[in-house]
Amino acid sequence: MSVAAVEPATAAGETLLKVENVSLSFGGVRAIRDVSFDIRRGEIRAIIGPNGAGKTSMLNVINGFYHPQAGRITYKGATRRRMRPHQAAAQGVARTFQNVALFKGMTTLDNILTGRTLRMHKSFFWQLWRYGPALNEEIEHRKYCEEIIDFLEIERIRKEPVGRLPYGLQKRVELGRALAMQPDLLLLDEPMAGMNLEEKEDMSRFILDVNAEFGTTIALIEHDIGVVMDLSDRIVVLDYGNKIADGKPDEVRSDQKVIDAYLGVVH
Amino acid sequence: MQSGASRDPEGALDTFPKWLRHHAQVRGARPAIRLKDRGIWRTWNWTDTHESVRALAHALRTLSIGVGDKVAIVGANRPALYWGITAAQWLRAVPVPVYADAVADEMAYVIENADVKIALVQDQEQVDKILSIAARLPQLTHILYDEERGLRTYDHSRLHFIAEVMAKSRAALAAPAMARELDDAIDDGRADDPSIMLYTSGTTGRSKGVVLSAGRSVAAARDTVEFDKLTDQDEQLAYLPLAWVGDHYLNYAQMFVAGGCMACPESADTVQQDLREIGPTFYFAPPRVFESLLTRVMIRMEDAGALKRAIFHHFLGLARRWGEKIMDGKRVPLHARLHYALGALLVYAPLKNVLGFSRIRTAYTAGEAIGQDLFSFYRSLGLNLKQLYGQTEAFLYVTCQADGAVRADTVGPAAPNVSLRLAPDGEVQFKSPGQFVEYYKDPAKTAEALTDDGFVKTGDAGIFDEDGQLKILDRAKDVGRLRDGTLFAPKYIENKLKFFPNIKEAVAYGDSRDFVTVMLNIELASVGNWAERNGIAYASYQEIAAHPRVYALIAEHVREVNRALAREAQMAGAQIRRFLILPKELEADDGELTRTQKVRRGFIAERYATLCAGLYDGSSAADIATEVTYEDGRKGVLAARVRIEDVDVDLPVSHEILRERAA
Numbered sequence: 001m002s003v004a005a006v007e008p009a010t011a012a013g014e015t016l017l018k019v020e021n022v023s024l025s026f027g028g029v030r031a032i033r034d035v036s037f038d039i040r041r042g043e044i045r046a047i048i049g050p051n052g053a054g055k056t057s058m059l060n061v062i063n064g065f066y067h068p069q070a071g072r073i074t075y076k077g078a079t080r081r082r083m084r085p086h087q088a089a090a091q092g093v094a095r096t097f098q099n100v101a102l103f104k105g106m107t108t109l110d111n112i113l114t115g116r117t118l119r120m121h122k123s124f125f126w127q128l129w130r131y132g133p134a135l136n137e138e139i140e141h142r143k144y145c146e147e148i149i150d151f152l153e154i155e156r157i158r159k160e161p162v163g164r165l166p167y168g169l170q171k172r173v174e175l176g177r178a179l180a181m182q183p184d185l186l187l188l189d190e191p192m193a194g195m196n197l198e199e200k201e202d203m204s205r206f207i208l209d210v211n212a213e214f215g216t217t218i219a220l221i222e223h224d225i226g227v228v229m230d231l232s233d234r235i236v237v238l239d240y241g242n243k244i245a246d247g248k249p250d251e252v253r254s255d256q257k258v259i260d261a262y263l264g265v266v267h
Numbered sequence: 268m269q270s271g272a273s274r275d276p277e278g279a280l281d282t283f284p285k286w287l288r289h290h291a292q293v294r295g296a297r298p299a300i301r302l303k304d305r306g307i308w309r310t311w312n313w314t315d316t317h318e319s320v321r322a323l324a325h326a327l328r329t330l331s332i333g334v335g336d337k338v339a340i341v342g343a344n345r346p347a348l349y350w351g352i353t354a355a356q357w358l359r360a361v362p363v364p365v366y367a368d369a370v371a372d373e374m375a376y377v378i379e380n381a382d383v384k385i386a387l388v389q390d391q392e393q394v395d396k397i398l399s400i401a402a403r404l405p406q407l408t409h410i411l412y413d414e415e416r417g418l419r420t421y422d423h424s425r426l427h428f429i430a431e432v433m434a435k436s437r438a439a440l441a442a443p444a445m446a447r448e449l450d451d452a453i454d455d456g457r458a459d460d461p462s463i464m465l466y467t468s469g470t471t472g473r474s475k476g477v478v479l480s481a482g483r484s485v486a487a488a489r490d491t492v493e494f495d496k497l498t499d500q501d502e503q504l505a506y507l508p509l510a511w512v513g514d515h516y517l518n519y520a521q522m523f524v525a526g527g528c529m530a531c532p533e534s535a536d537t538v539q540q541d542l543r544e545i546g547p548t549f550y551f552a553p554p555r556v557f558e559s560l561l562t563r564v565m566i567r568m569e570d571a572g573a574l575k576r577a578i579f580h581h582f583l584g585l586a587r588r589w590g591e592k593i594m595d596g597k598r599v600p601l602h603a604r605l606h607y608a609l610g611a612l613l614v615y616a617p618l619k620n621v622l623g624f625s626r627i628r629t630a631y632t633a634g635e636a637i638g639q640d641l642f643s644f645y646r647s648l649g650l651n652l653k654q655l656y657g658q659t660e661a662f663l664y665v666t667c668q669a670d671g672a673v674r675a676d677t678v679g680p681a682a683p684n685v686s687l688r689l690a691p692d693g694e695v696q697f698k699s700p701g702q703f704v705e706y707y708k709d710p711a712k713t714a715e716a717l718t719d720d721g722f723v724k725t726g727d728a729g730i731f732d733e734d735g736q737l738k739i740l741d742r743a744k745d746v747g748r749l750r751d752g753t754l755f756a757p758k759y760i761e762n763k764l765k766f767f768p769n770i771k772e773a774v775a776y777g778d779s780r781d782f783v784t785v786m787l788n789i790e791l792a793s794v795g796n797w798a799e800r801n802g803i804a805y806a807s808y809q810e811i812a813a814h815p816r817v818y819a820l821i822a823e824h825v826r827e828v829n830r831a832l833a834r835e836a837q838m839a840g841a842q843i844r845r846f847l848i849l850p851k852e853l854e855a856d857d858g859e860l861t862r863t864q865k866v867r868r869g870f871i872a873e874r875y876a877t878l879c880a881g882l883y884d885g886s887s888a889a890d891i892a893t894e895v896t897y898e899d900g901r902k903g904v905l906a907a908r909v910r911i912e913d914v915d916v917d918l919p920v921s922h923e924i925l926r927e928r929a930a
Contacts, residue, residue, distance in 0.1 A: 109306075142306075143305065146305035146306045146307075147305065149305075149306065150304075150305055151416075153534070155306070155533045155534050155536065155537050156534070156536035156537050156540070158306065209417065212417070212420075213416065213417070
């Protein structure tokens with residue numbers, strides 16, 4: 001019996017997001033200088049670079065939290081200069097944070113349910129009552145969240161307050177909340193920071209599964225080069241706000257500029 | 268509510284598919300199987316179950332499964348896999364459950380040895396495993412899977428999604444002629460059909476396929492359903508491995524005969540929570556599960572406030588005094604009963620509720636020896652915990668304890684309709700209603716396991732207590748005799764020692780010697796805790812193990828074991844005369860333990876030969892120098908002078924005296 005590796009239906013296709021000549025500065029600090037790259041539908045795209053390279057700033061630009069001074073961003077064919085985070089969210093961009101940003105006192109399930117907020121349409125009036133359309137709506141959302149809980153294998157901690165969970169699991173819950181938005185583009189800010197080897201392996205498996213199972217496009221920032229090389233389809237390398245390389249993992253790995261940046265050659 | 272046997276007076280229901288059809292007709296609306304899926308308990312009643320099994324049976328037949336073909340079942344406890352077992356039996360094919368955590372190689376051995384044609388598996392993990400070995404398994408034609416995740420992109424020429432093939436079957440079965448033919452196939456099933464093949468764990472050599480017949484399986488289950496009065500109101504959580512005889516008997520066979528319900532947990536991690544939600548009425552767990560539950564309760568009580576702690580301990584003390592007597596229906600003064608009732612309200616019932624034990628009528632433990640304190644703890648709370656002794660070859664039950672006649676140190680008298688005897692060398696032998704037919708394709712091993720008059724040799728040594736209950740001592744080949752002919756069962760003595768929290772490992776010697784001696788390992792966690800409270804400073808295991816006050820502490824435990832041994836007629840001569848505490852912990856890495864943490868007595872005796880000699884030449888200390896392997900693989904030499912201590916021996920107590928004392 002052979003496992004013919006049928007190409008996933010969502011194999012990297014048209015361009016989902018295009019960043020053109022973006023520059024961002026805070027006062028005199030130039031965080032991003034004239035960076036251009038694109039993200040194709042269905043791929044796993046990594047943004048890497050040493051500390052302070054501008055990775056998180058780049059992510060914040062993509063989801064509208066920062067507004068670049070120059071450059072254009074084209075998302076789903078529409079070009080824009082300014083976009084607010086909630087507009088980005090409404091258009092299917094979800095993200096996780098470098099430091100876990102969950103409601104610590106709420107359960108895993110409730111935290112994931114918050115990811116559905118944008119998709120709840122019944123008015124405040126209906127939500128006041130126990131029964132009625134709001135309840136039906138919530139049941140639908142709960143169903144979706146349960147799918148995610150099943151997917152991420154966190155049934156055991158469904159009713160556990162997240163503040164009590166170990167860090168690796170909190171990261172997984174955060175991924176769950178981002179998935180609850182049914183995003184087209186998922187931004188992961190250092191999903192594996194601070195994890196031990198086993199947690200990293202688990203998280204890598206989930207990222208690959210999300211990409212394969214839901215066809216979600218993923219852009220991730222990561223410190224751990226080894227993980228990035230194995231996970232991503234293409235990689236952008238930033239250093240001091242400049243893009244110094246862009247390509248497939250093998251190309252990037254052998255790029256002299258990347259090696260210099262990581263080994264700390266004086267600029 | 269009727270018991271199984273009275274529902275089927277003629278014994279016409281001699282296969283599980285016949286029981287399935289019977290329940291669908293008689294109690295179609297009663298729940299048969301549940302699964303917690305996506306956070307919600309889904310329930311299939313007997314009618315649904317019958318219909319599902321029927322669809323799956325048709326699907327298997329379409330894939331050309333017929334009489335005598337083997338169908339492997341691999342995965343966790345899921346309704347679809349249980350249905351697969353019944354569906355195969357419907358077609359008179361033979362289901363072969365395989366341990367889901369087996370690595371691909373082990374799985375290949377079973378699938379090949381059993382001539383499996385079709386594998387019914389849970390998910391991608393199992394599919395991947397089987398695909399990786401598929402090249403070596405030419406007779407394997409198809410794989411059916413229950414969970415679709417990750418498998419959509421696989422080549423589906425020989426791979427099928429169970430829900431899909433079942434839907435197709437349902438459509439096909441809409442044709443009455445097709446359906447009638449399949450339904451009639453149930454009546455072709457005969458009592459001597461092989462009903463299931465269970466592979467032994469294979470700790471002693473290659474695992475063997477134990478073939479159990481339909482009629483015998485049903486007969487065995489019928490007896491114990493009667494014995495424990497199980498009915499269609501009973502419910503249990505099916506969390507034991509599918510390939511283990513315990514699951515197939517307790518969850519599958521018993522519930523099929525009783526008409527009760529089995530609930531499949533959401534995942535292996537959520538068993539404890541699912542247990543609370545389901546509130547089973549029948550429960551089985553090995554002793555270590557009960558032990559870890561108790562530890563968790565005690566640790567959490569440490570965090571409670573002073574008042575709650577005081578209440579908890581007061582009522583636990585009360586339960587220890589009266590709880591078991593009340594449960595066994597003995598004479599208990601009224602004030603104690605009232606006091607106990609208050610305890611039930613305040614402590615026992617809430618505690619059982621937290622553990623998911625509120626509705627349990629019958630609970631069993633088996634597999635290893637259970638400590639008196641641990642056993643009594645649960646019983647004193649009002650949990651009807653009993654012991655059984657069994658094996659795959661018996662289709663589980665050989666002995667079991669009846670309500671009201673329960674003890675920690677025995678496994679009970681022969682189960683209903685089981686004949687039990689001891690061979691001259693002390694080996695337990697039995698004939699049981701569920702007795703196996705043969706080891707698959709291994710007549711030599713089958714003949715080896717049976718006596719000339721058809722009894723099965725268990726390989727375990729035991730003795731009968733004065734009230735007819737069996738006591739399992741050790742593996743028969745490990746049991747020896749002292750020079751004066753006294754029976755010496757090392758594991759029996761070691762277990763008694765290990766029930767003390769301060770003793771981690773014990774190795775007993777005495778075969779062909781004048782008396783019994785033991786080498787001990789202390790449990791660093793609890794002895795360290797004790798040392799701290801008593802102001803004893805120490806730097807290493809070696810140091811604290813040699814401390815005179817630790818020796819005094821352990822000597823008291825050994826004396827207590829001697830007192831217990833003195834009360835047993837056959838064991839009184841095997842009391843411990845001398846002991847020592849080893850300067851290092853026994854490690855699997857050093858070859859002193861097996862990977863399953865069992866002591867290797869012979870090897871240890873060789874390795875610590877000087878200590879062994881010291882134990883028997885009367886000296887008060889012995890020197891040892893031995894090589895040890897550190898965790899990072901480096902080797903070092905450990906040299907020590909080890910104290911050897913004598914212990915008092917108790918006079919044997921005759922049973923007349925004991926009985927007088929009790930009266």
